[in-house]
Amino acid sequence: MDLPKLAIAALGGTVSMQACNAGEGVIPTVSGETLLASVPELTTLARVTVETLGLLPSASLDFGFLLSALSWANAQIMQGAAGIVITQGTDTLEETATFFDYLWDHDEPLVLTGAMRSANQAGADGPANLLDACRVALAENSRQRGVQVVMNGQIHSANAVRKTDSLALQAFSSPIVGPAGLLMENTVNYPHLPVQRRVLPLPQLTTQKIAFLEASLGADTLLLENILELGYDGLVIAGFGAGHVSGEWAAAIETIARKIPVIVATRTGSGSTAQSTYGFIGSEMDLIRKGASMAGFLCPRKTRILLWLLIGCQQQDELARFLVQN
Structure with a gap:
């Protein structure tokens, strides 16, 4: 044979x-x-x-x-x-x-x-x-x-x-x-049949930079306030819980999201970000109003890779198609 x-x-x-x-x-x-x-x-x-x-x-x-x-x-x-x-x-x-x-x-x-x-x-x-x-x-x-x-x-x-x-x-x-x-x-x-996948073309750009920050208790905003000046092309945040940050971080994110894509994921290690549960300043609803996207079930590290690839093949407008929500 x-x-x-x-x-x-x-x-x-x-x-x-x-x-x-x-x-x-x-x-x-x-x-x-x-x-x-x-x-x-x-x-x-x-x-x-x-x-x-x-x-x-x-x-x-x-x-x-x-x-x-x-x-x-x-x-x-x-x-x-x-x-x-x-x-x-x-x-x-x-x-x-x-x-x-x-x-x-x-x-x-x-x-x-x-x-x-x-x-x-x-x-x-x-x-x-x-x-x-x-x-x-x-x-x-x-x-x-x-x-x-x-x-x-x-x-x-x-x-x-x-x-x-x-x-x-x-x-x-x-x-x-x-x-x-x-x-x-x-x-x-395998207990299940294969599922349909979304595949991207090879990136034509490879010099793009995606910042990655994790929300933590009492964290200052110094790095956030300098993201744009440092020349980053996108920002991924590992947020609290279902995709939350402090009020100070939320204000900085609003400014950044006017210029570059901002995605908020959960730092918990399991579960999804929310879309319409919490309404306080720094919540997922507030961040969405300020221009950020929620990563859904995609973990922060994988989210950063996705954003790097989307920008690299100039398909960042397709971001929502790749983020699975709850």
Whole structure:
């Protein structure tokens, strides 16, 4: 039987990390080729090609690098790959998945994975996560689902997945909706059919800057008051509760929203912003009147990525179509 083609890219992260000397912290040193060699079973599932595109901690990834990785993935699909797997660090995995998902216009799966334990640590989870990710990428029922994250036997949609623990093995979850699927006895299982996705064209602009601020008790307005002068093209605020800020912040936001897009999300980690519940100064109703948009269920970090992409492809007028309200 002719095996399908599977393309794997390594970007770095904990899955590629080990300590070079005893007592030192782990750093990215393990190539994609070496990681692949730790999972010999893959050769029975697909004709695998692997490339090491980088050995970076995921905090050092940026949009330009991700666009180049996306270009590589697109080329692999054009060359007949049935699916794509990318390994990277978990610190920004939820953001990378979101970035790719807004731009991934293929039926073939793009699956991201990583590890919570370094390559030479007892019980390293990297090889198992890689094998699971490859199974998901090769599964027929994974088609038309866009970008997904596979960790610890669970499959998460890019728009829902969050890293909710700093060090635990079970670090990823999808608040409210739960995992999109599970791996059970080496079989990929989804309880629901794929849903229609909105995909953006590749950004033509890449120099836009989106500010990100979190509301906190007693916070001053100094940064807010200088957002426009600093040259930002958009602003995302992680607001209190259902999308609230102080009265002082609300006044500053009104001025900013006359010039650039302002989106308010919830900092809580789960749930949606409101639209028409609270009416006090700094509430969601007040901020909407002042020109801000509410992010709905989209978390603040994912909201910032969406706004960067919308401005980059000059579709910021389509913002409301991408924000799911309660």
